[in-house]
Amino acid sequence: MKKKMAYSVLGLALGTACIATAAAQTEQDRNSLPIPEPQTKKINVSDVRNAAPPERFEGKSPARRPNIVIILADDMGFSDMGSFGSEIKTPNLDSLAKDGVRFTNFYTHASSSPTRSMLLSGVDTHLNGLGNMNEMIAPNQRGVDGYEGNLNNRVVTLPQLLKDAGYHTYMAGKWHMGKKPDQIARARGFERDFSLLDGGGSYWDMKSASAVSPNSLFTEDGRYLTKLPKDYYATKTYTDKLIGYIDANRGDGKPFFAYVAHQAPHDPYHLPRDWRNRHPREYDKGWDAVRAERLKRQKEMGIMPPDTELAERMWFIPDPIVLAPAPLYILGKKMELYAGMVENMDFHVGRLIDHLKEIGEYENTIFICFGDNGAEGTDLFGMIAGAQGSRDNLFAAIHWSWTHPNAWGEPGTWVGYGPMWAQVSMTPFSQYKGWLAEGGIHNALLVSGPVVKRTKGSINHGVMHVADLMPTLLEVAGTSYPKTYQGHEVPPLYGKSWVPMLAGQTDSPRTKDDHLAWEVFGNRAVRQGDWKLRWQIKPFGKSDWELFNLAADPTERKDLAQERPDKLKELVVLWDQYVRTNNVILPNRTLFDTMEKDMPQRVTVYPGFPPLIYNKQFEPPKDMMADPKP
Amino acid sequence: MKNKRILMKSVVRLWLVVIAVLAVEAFCPPQSLAQLPPRFYWKSLSGGNGVPLIFESISGNTNPFDPADTVTANADFEATMALMGYAKTFPLFNRAAFAAVIVPMGRISGEVTVNGKTSKQSAEGFGDPMLEFDINLIGPPAQMNIPDILLYQPGFSVDLLVDLTLPIGEYDSDKQLNIGMNRWYGRIGMPIIWQLGLWVPGQRTTLELLPSLWLYGDNNDFVGQTMKTDPKFQMDAHLTRDFTKSFWGSLDGTWFYGGKTSINGVEGEELNSVGLGLTLGYQINDNLGLTFGYKSTVNDSDPEDLRMNMFMVSLVFGWHPIIEGMNRLKGEF
Incomplete structure (x- = not known):
């Protein structure tokens, strides 16, 4: 009964x-x-x-849709993977390159959260809330839609749409797009997450760099963590969590979207001890030599055209051959640590790949791997804590003051490798993270998996953009981008689907008439076809428009603004159009405003100048040498 | 975004690190003929120089100038010693090595008993100079440049040590109490350093052991008699730990065994003594290091037991041409 x-x-x-x-x-x-x-x-x-069971309601999609794994590396440079010319050993990432395609003309934004916001929303930064980084919002941008400093609620996210389309959605790693309960990963479409909400910090614990915000914030499945798991090490833990999420729902027939946003290799270079000394003294040769070696390999591989010239060594970086062994060792040791960071991350990527192979999901998984912006050449820690007598300097003295090279990698150490090695990471390009030169936005991209029909291991030079991921992956998942979401209109997509290109039907998602544009920190750029328009504040730019032909000059050595005023004008029109379409508000205050006064005056760097410090000891002919006469 | 300045700051910081490392690990000769101080066998840049100046105040029932530690029952000696020396580090077969000469000097006084009669004696002047040679056998290669200093970590290091003392110090054959010993003696040993944990100034921890064997020639004119001493085994142990980058401490232990002395065939007691001590060290500046130590024998209540306690203050001045040049250039650019 x-x-x-x-x-x-x-x-x-x-x-x-x-x-x-x-x-x-x-x-x-x-x-x-x-x-x-x-x-x-x-x-x-x-x-x-x-009762007769109701017919099941579900999103309509292909019979067996692929899993999607996005591996985002933080501040990894264009040339840091072995498959892009690096001496750094990345066998697991290289295996994805071998199984898939390498893309050499892929663009992100110049800094972290703007790139992430475009990745997950597909919408331009000035509309999605990251018109400026949260940490840098200018007085005239405060309170303006699109400049919230977090991924705003006007956009719909990739995980939200994939979840609606029947995907499991998992995230592990750095979020950096908002900390409030309605801004965190769980609220923006991820079923499961283990997220670092901040832009960086310790890999070992919850320590941050700033006294005003001394603890990094983490969430797990939408709850703010009071402490970290035992044996926490960021790269390892993120991988463990992601594997756990995948395993937890195995067998229910649903594909998954897994976003692993590694903190590595962002500084501080925190590393387990056995990863710190795998390149002993390898970088004592200096940055110019390593850049030259990488470019040579890139040419041999077909990553870069055979006539590519290295970008000029930046004017404030010394020629390493004039340095004494000690600074070469110390500065080289920083690069050793960085290489270890990339290799350790590659190891954990390998764990994820191996796991998917073990459970039989590898063949049905699309892998997309890239860095979020150019390599970091700015002394971030110095910017925060460098001023003696400041609150943050005192905080650093207490928490971040282990400076001896033998301590590097331990908790309490903060090592970044500086502009010279950032240029190496961005070989052959000019400048680095934060700037709109190619070194700030041009990144390496690997795509592999069932939707890739191009020749395995091939290289493609089509112009691509991080915002393309949204339309691409929605198409892969058998769904599409809506005009409205939960009753409100969503901004238009910025990118284009790669699916036809991945299928081998086209060589690029863009035609020569399509254009891309960027703005962050007041710096601006437009790319259309082979041409690039760039405005950067002095001394990194000219505080005026510069024009480059990237086909002939991919490393932006020759400004053609004077020679090609017609092309300049054309691209400025596109820039104006971009401003209007996306409500671009140039900041009235940036950290760069005093840079020209603070830095050495910009000069052209000519190898071997001045001869005064390069001319070697003259050795007279032996038969003309004699002892002094009595 | 002050990259140039940041780069230069980084390099300047580097030099400071280099200087500190060199100075902290500068050569530090022994303050006592009986026991070498902790951290004595840490290696530094080849071509370095060290001059120690060590003051010791010692009391006990053995002559502290006597490496045989011959016990005189019921005696009470008081000694004030100074040791000065010079040491040079150099590479030998790509191994770190050093050679040193140490000259003891000072005065000693106390009551001694001869043929049942007790009398007060004293002595002063220069003692027997000691030559010391050490070469690393297992461990990092010799440090030939500044990056080598930064790379130095002892890990598990083993050296070969040879000491030889020349019998040319002040000696009066009519007295039992002397500063010179009137005989050849020396030792061979194997200094061992076991690095515990990271090698980071401020965090360094080591366990250091020095097993050694002292060998003695005969003194054929010890108050007209012949003094012979059997070989003596000595084990020194130090557990050292940085408190800060410049300040460290050590728990010290010593065990003597053997070394039975006979005078005209009349055998004395074999040594089997343990001493414990503490040492604190501080690096005053790039060139100058200071240590303060106290050592005392334990379980020494029996008159035949070795009894000795010692306060020691040492100043060690170290220099290297590269470091001196860098110091001269400070403020020039």
Whole structure:
């Protein structure tokens, strides 16, 4: 009797909750998402055993959709993977390159959160809330839509749409797009997450660099963590968590979208001890030699054209051959640590790959791997804590003051490798993270998996952008970008789908007429076809428009603004159009405003100048040498 | 975004690190003929120089100038010693090595018993100079440049040590109490350093052991008699730990065994003594290091037991041409 009553209650519950979905099997309208559940009749039977089950409602999609794994490295440079010319050993990332395609003309933004926001929203930064980084919002940008400093609620995210389309959505790693409860990963579409909300910090604990915000914030499945798991090490833990999420839902038939946003190799270079000394003294040769070696390999591989010239060594960086052994060792040791960071990350990427192979999901998984911006050449820690007598300097003295090379990698050490090695990471390009020279935004990209029909191990030079991921992955998942989401309009997509290109139908998602544009910290750039327009504040730029032909001059050595005023004008028109379309508000205050006064005056760097410090000891002919006469 | 300045700051910081490392690990000769100080066998840049100046105040029932530690029952000696020396580090077969000469000097006084009669004696002047040679056998190669200093970590290091003392110090054959010993003696040993944990100034921890064997010639004119001493085994142990980058401390232990002395065939007691001590060290500046130590024998209540306690203050001045040149250039650019 009790059993019958239970069935009746359940039947009533089902009757009010279950939904028949005949409509779902017809063509679905994806302009407005989530697709509303169809109205259905209530089932009016008292015994559930007599009720016909409603037709299941679900997003319509291909029979077996691929899993998607995005591996985002933080501050990894264009040339830091072995498959892009590096001496750093990245066998696991290289295996993805071998199984997939390397892309040599892929663009991100120049800094962390703007790139991440475009990755997950597909919308330009000035519309998605990261018109400026949260840490750098200018007085005239405060309170303006698009400049919230976090991923705003006007955009819909990739995980939200994939989840609606029947994907599991997992994230582990750095979020950096908001800390409030409605801004964190769980609130923006990830079913499971283990997230560092800040832009960086210790890899070993919750220590941050700043006294005003001394603890890094983490969330796990939407809850703010009071402490970190035992044996926490960022790169390892993120991988462990992600593998755990994947395993937890294995077998339910749903594909997954896994976003692992590694903190590595962002400074501080925190590393387990056995990863710190794998390149002993290898970088004592100096940055110029390593850059030359990388470019040579890039040419041999076909990553860069054979006539590519290295970008000029930046004017404030010394020629390493004039340095004494000690600074060469110390500065080289920093690069050793950095190489270890990349190799350790590669090791954990390998763990994820191996796991997917073990559970039989590798062949059905798309891997997309890239760095979030150019390599970091700015002394971030020095910017925060460098001023003696400051609050943050005192904080650093207490928490971050282990400066001896033998301590590097331990908690309490903060090592970044400086502009000279950042230029190496960005070989052959000019400048680095934070700037809109190619060294700030041009990154290496690997894509592999079932949607890639191009020749395995091949290289493609099509112009691509991080915002392309949204339309690409929605197409892969069999869904599309809506015009409205949860009742409100969403901004238009900025990118273009790669699917035809990955299928080998085209060589690039863009034509020569398509253009891309960037703005951050007041610096600006436009790329259309082979041409690039750039405005950067002095001394990194000219505080005026510069023009480069990237086909002939990929490393931006020759400004053609004077020679090609017609092309300059064309691109400025595109820039103006970009400003209007995306509500670009140039900041009225940036950290760069006093840079020209603070830095050495910019000069052209000519190898071997001045001869005064390069001319070697003259050796007279031996037969003309003699002892002094008495 | 002050990259140039940041780079230069980084390099300047580097030099400071280099200087500090060299100075902290500068050569530090022994303050006592009986026991070498902790951290004595840490290696530094080849071509370095060291001059120690060590003051010791010692009391006990053995002559502290006597490496045989011959016990005189019921005696009470008081000694004030100074040791000065010079040491040079150099590479030998790509191994770190050093050679040193140490000259003891000072005065000693106390009551001694001869043929049942007790009398007060004293002595002063220069003692027997000691030559010392050490070469590393297992461990990092010799440090030939500044990066080598930064790379130095002892890990598990083993050296070969040879000491030889020349019998040319002040000696009066009519007295039992002397500063010179009137005989050749020396030792061979194997200094061992076992690095515990990271090698970072401020965090360094070591366990250091020095097993050694003292060998003695005969003194054929010890108050007209012949003094012979059997070989003596000595084990020194130090557990050292940085408190800060410049300040460190050590728990010290010594064990003597053997070394039975006979005078005209009349055998004395075999030594089997343990001493414990503490040492504190501080690096005053790039060139000058200071240590303060106290050592005392334990379980020494029996008159035949070795009894000795010692306060020691040492100043060690170290220099290297590269470091001196760098110091001269400070402020020039």
